[in-house]
Amino acid sequence: MATAWAQSRTLSGVVRDANGQPIPGANIVIRGTNRGATTDAQGRYTLSDVPATGRVQISSIGFLSKEQDLGNGQTSLDVSLAEDVANLEEVVVSGLATNVKRSNLANAVTLLDSKALTGTTTPTTTDGAFQGKIAGANIVANSSVPGGGFNLQFRGVSTLGASASQPLFIVDGVYIDNGQYSNGRSAANKAAAGSAASTQDNNANRLADLNPDDIETVEVLKGSSAAAIYGTRANAGVVIITTKRGKGGKTTVSFGQDVGISKAMSFYGGADWTEEKLTNYFDKSEIPLLREAKANGTYTDWERVVFGGTGQITNTRLGITGGNERTKFYVNGSMQNEKGIIKNTGFKRYSIRANIDHKLSSWLDFGVNSNYIVSDNDRGWTGNDNSYINYGYSLPYTKPYINLYPDANGRYPDNGSGVGENPLAVRDRAINNQKNNRVLQGFTVNARAINNERSSLTFRVNGGLDYQNGYALIWLPSDLQSQRAEANPGFAQDTRTEVFNSNVQLSAIYTQSLMDGRLNLTSSAGAVRLTKYLRSNFVRGTGLPAGVSNPSRGKVIDGFVDYQRNTDVGLFAQQDANFEDKVIGSVGIRFDKSTLNADFDKFYAFPRASLAVNAARFGDWAGSAVSQMKFRVAYGATAGLPTFGTTYSQLTVSGVGGLGGLVPSTILGNASIKPERATELEYGLDFGLFNGRVTGELTLYNKKVFDLIQPLTTAPTTGVTSTQINAADLTNRGLELTLGADVVRSSNFSWFVQPIFWYNRSKITRLAIPERLTGGFGATFGQWRVKEGFSPTQIVGQPRTDPNDPRSWTVYGDQQPKYELSLMNRITFLKNFEFSALLNYRHRFTVVSLSRVLWDEGGNTYDWNETDDIGNDGKTPNGIYRQNVNGLGDNGDPKPGYNPDVYSFLKLREVALYYRVPTATLKSVFGNTVSNVRFGVSGNHLLRWTNYTAGYDPENSNFGSLALGGGVDLGSSPAVRRMMFHIAVDF
Numbered sequence: 001m002a003t004a005w006a007q008s009r010t011l012s013g014v015v016r017d018a019n020g021q022p023i024p025g026a027n028i029v030i031r032g033t034n035r036g037a038t039t040d041a042q043g044r045y046t047l048s049d050v051p052a053t054g055r056v057q058i059s060s061i062g063f064l065s066k067e068q069d070l071g072n073g074q075t076s077l078d079v080s081l082a083e084d085v086a087n088l089e090e091v092v093v094s095g096l097a098t099n100v101k102r103s104n105l106a107n108a109v110t111l112l113d114s115k116a117l118t119g120t121t122t123p124t125t126t127d128g129a130f131q132g133k134i135a136g137a138n139i140v141a142n143s144s145v146p147g148g149g150f151n152l153q154f155r156g157v158s159t160l161g162a163s164a165s166q167p168l169f170i171v172d173g174v175y176i177d178n179g180q181y182s183n184g185r186s187a188a189n190k191a192a193a194g195s196a197a198s199t200q201d202n203n204a205n206r207l208a209d210l211n212p213d214d215i216e217t218v219e220v221l222k223g224s225s226a227a228a229i230y231g232t233r234a235n236a237g238v239v240i241i242t243t244k245r246g247k248g249g250k251t252t253v254s255f256g257q258d259v260g261i262s263k264a265m266s267f268y269g270g271a272d273w274t275e276e277k278l279t280n281y282f283d284k285s286e287i288p289l290l291r292e293a294k295a296n297g298t299y300t301d302w303e304r305v306v307f308g309g310t311g312q313i314t315n316t317r318l319g320i321t322g323g324n325e326r327t328k329f330y331v332n333g334s335m336q337n338e339k340g341i342i343k344n345t346g347f348k349r350y351s352i353r354a355n356i357d358h359k360l361s362s363w364l365d366f367g368v369n370s371n372y373i374v375s376d377n378d379r380g381w382t383g384n385d386n387s388y389i390n391y392g393y394s395l396p397y398t399k400p401y402i403n404l405y406p407d408a409n410g411r412y413p414d415n416g417s418g419v420g421e422n423p424l425a426v427r428d429r430a431i432n433n434q435k436n437n438r439v440l441q442g443f444t445v446n447a448r449a450i451n452n453e454r455s456s457l458t459f460r461v462n463g464g465l466d467y468q469n470g471y472a473l474i475w476l477p478s479d480l481q482s483q484r485a486e487a488n489p490g491f492a493q494d495t496r497t498e499v500f501n502s503n504v505q506l507s508a509i510y511t512q513s514l515m516d517g518r519l520n521l522t523s524s525a526g527a528v529r530l531t532k533y534l535r536s537n538f539v540r541g542t543g544l545p546a547g548v549s550n551p552s553r554g555k556v557i558d559g560f561v562d563y564q565r566n567t568d569v570g571l572f573a574q575q576d577a578n579f580e581d582k583v584i585g586s587v588g589i590r591f592d593k594s595t596l597n598a599d600f601d602k603f604y605a606f607p608r609a610s611l612a613v614n615a616a617r618f619g620d621w622a623g624s625a626v627s628q629m630k631f632r633v634a635y636g637a638t639a640g641l642p643t644f645g646t647t648y649s650q651l652t653v654s655g656v657g658g659l660g661g662l663v664p665s666t667i668l669g670n671a672s673i674k675p676e677r678a679t680e681l682e683y684g685l686d687f688g689l690f691n692g693r694v695t696g697e698l699t700l701y702n703k704k705v706f707d708l709i710q711p712l713t714t715a716p717t718t719g720v721t722s723t724q725i726n727a728a729d730l731t732n733r734g735l736e737l738t739l740g741a742d743v744v745r746s747s748n749f750s751w752f753v754q755p756i757f758w759y760n761r762s763k764i765t766r767l768a769i770p771e772r773l774t775g776g777f778g779a780t781f782g783q784w785r786v787k788e789g790f791s792p793t794q795i796v797g798q799p800r801t802d803p804n805d806p807r808s809w810t811v812y813g814d815q816q817p818k819y820e821l822s823l824m825n826r827i828t829f830l831k832n833f834e835f836s837a838l839l840n841y842r843h844r845f846t847v848v849s850l851s852r853v854l855w856d857e858g859g860n861t862y863d864w865n866e867t868d869d870i871g872n873d874g875k876t877p878n879g880i881y882r883q884n885v886n887g888l889g890d891n892g893d894p895k896p897g898y899n900p901d902v903y904s905f906l907k908l909r910e911v912a913l914y915y916r917v918p919t920a921t922l923k924s925v926f927g928n929t930v931s932n933v934r935f936g937v938s939g940n941h942l943l944r945w946t947n948y949t950a951g952y953d954p955e956n957s958n959f960g961s962l963a964l965g966g967g968v969d970l971g972s973s974p975a976v977r978r979m980m981f982h983i984a985v986d987f
Helices: 002-006 114-118 224-230 275-281 284-296 302-307 391-397 423-429 851-858 878-884 919-926
Strands: 009-017 027-030 036-038 044-050 054-059 066-070 079-081 091-093 099-101 109-113 137-141 150-154 168-171 174-176 215-221 238-243 249-264 311-323 327-339 346-359 364-378 431-451 455-476 491-514 519-542 556-579 583-594 604-614 626-640 651-656 659-664 676-689 694-713 722-745 749-767 772-774 783-786 794-800 809-814 819-829 833-849 901-916 932-940 944-946 976-986
Touching (some): 027 044, 054 079, 066 079, 091 215, 109 114, 174 491, 224 583, 302 391, 311 976, 391 423, 809 901
Parallel strands (some): 168 238
Antiparallel strands (some): 027 054, 054 066, 109 215, 137 150, 215 238, 249 311, 249 976, 327 346, 346 364, 431 455, 491 519, 626 676, 676 694, 722 749, 772 783, 794 809, 809 833, 833 901, 932 976
16 A cells, blocks of 8 residues: 555546536545545546555535546546436435435435425425425325415324324424414314314414525435434434535526416315205295396305415525635525415515535534524414304305495495305405514534544534524404304404524544445444423403404403423434445434433433345446345334423412412323333335436335323322323334336436335224224214224224114224325426426325315305215205215215215326526527526426315315324315426526
């Protein structure tokens, strides 16, 4: 080696892509050493002190890496890199302080880059961009109103409701909050009452605050084997978001503008009204109103008036990126404004982000990530309702011959249909608004104590904070039709929510290269501390003067204040080993304690281990046909913490004899409660064929969740009603398959196709309490059954199969689909045109829908007047027949009444066509001022095929992000298709 290094020289060259364009920021490294260089804006590099013989590795994000042997005396090397369509060269998380190339990963980690998120179309929210792109994910929208609201489940349910059901989100190392916080809407429309937060408030997830255009990559750790490094917060999976950073070189200014519209995908009502229909089934005294409306042209489909609007979409972005060898920066500002199809609904987001990286010296560097966001969301009035205020309740009962428009003085008439509120008055005058100010601040400091060709020792400090201050206003004016019937007309609630999350992590990373670079070891260890502070309060007033929305002016005033604070502390250690990219192994352990556990100071251990073997690198058997044949197995453990307050018996304040006193709650705390724990064994095969043109990833997993927290109903003689205990176990087993193929690859035409297939099966394996039903609206319409030996997402209800057994329910189906698959196509033609489309199919899942009940009772269902329902006598209108069978068909068959059924759908999630102006054309017109112009058209949810007839869309979740009971369609608004035009310019 001494002789070889003595004969060192300088190596230079250019790195280009398959089209001959230079690749800036590519890495050139002497294999087995830390010696390397980076290409400039023109793709050029210079590498000094190159040994006389050796092997050079060239890599860049988005391209397949290449290795090249150097000949004696060689001083120049030009390289062409092929596009990495399967993201095999991307670096993903392998530990709390370490990374690994995806081709060496021993877990199934889904990686979505910026092209997958925003390259086809611009999503309203980040979580909305995940649909159909993640194997093993069940993602359901809570509402079609702009601003989001999604229920995300990875590899089945991870809790039965007493722990976090949503994944942990981390942005640039900052643990962020993704909660849905009560705004009081359910109390206003009587869907829920009291001071407790309701799952039916139709709130958005706070992930809606993130600007999707800022994101570089999203890594999804779906199971415990990959998420074990995050310990007690990782039972539901982990989503790691990395935002864009400066790459150095020439400063680039990027401008983007999106303009679009949205329309309802379908309508549910529309049944015609006749004199015969009023005479036989409704109120014949309204016949004169019907005649008059049809005669003077005021006969109106009110559903189309409320839901038939055209939403307007604008999204403006301006970014600057650049820097030099010491300092790199990325600054981006955006303004998004999406108005919904319903008047006075919409979502506005203003965001500015600055990411700065600076190298203070050869051994010390730091990075700072700053993001300030303001969001303003008008949520409208959809979802469950017990006072007929929401559109989904009032419209089904509103007759088309009733006038709802205001008079010349702006006064809205009452809804003369007999049931419900005037939906136009609610739409135009009632308020359901949420505003949020948010600051995300992250930092990373790296200090290298050792940094030579064979080893390095780096000390790292990283973390940050997530602070948000939210405000919500609910207002129902006192002169609304529904409010005048109240004892104290007029409702207003002012809700304030303050959330502060912070985390800090100290770690040490030691790397060592042995056996002439053939064996590389990485050791890491450290500690992490997480804190969360939540303060939520509201003031609610009823009995308001006309025109007053201030709740403190109400006749009856009440309020509520909630404080929560918790802290987690973790210790971790991990050892990784890589032998020539042939055998890659990892073992690690994390110890966590939390103030949410009964024993604050008890550490719980979460081990992990993984092994990957790339058989294609052993010998010459693979040739050029097989580039990868990697077998992998992984094991890991995680946990889910009890919800705040589970360990304590609460005390409520009560007045006694004019003095304040404390009264024990009837719900008993449990000082012995333990966290819900999960272990997972995952194994699979990754393969690459024909120089990466065909790739595949097959994964099987078995995830077991223990000590699930369940309510134990106590005997009345105890003086308490219930307590929470660790009472259940469950398993999730499933399969995930992702394929990718460059079907055609040429200079003028290329076609990439990626099918994804997955399924999950859940079963409760232990239950120490009696079986129970949960979620929904009673057994008549279907509820989720928690019972040993059955799926926790199984939906059951009336009728009982055995009249003598009160628990012999009819099984309607399962909320989880039998399987799900997606198909992504991306076609490039004529060099500068790109077409992409994403199809998503969900097969046989059950929806609990009560929407048809309302529309049938109101006489407006689209098929109300028809007589073709199954079992119908051919004479009775379907809308009457379904009510007469009371949810039961012939011989106890749950069809065609209102019992849940099994459905499937196929959706065109995304589709787009773009054109990139040729570089030569830009140069001839703009000189060197404009480097890139790209414009195109796109759409979301443009087409849908489904057998779902009980509501607007089978993808609906009235109960927000509940682990069980979320898939209820009630009072929803139509699914929305979006069409957009895009233009992006780089200067």
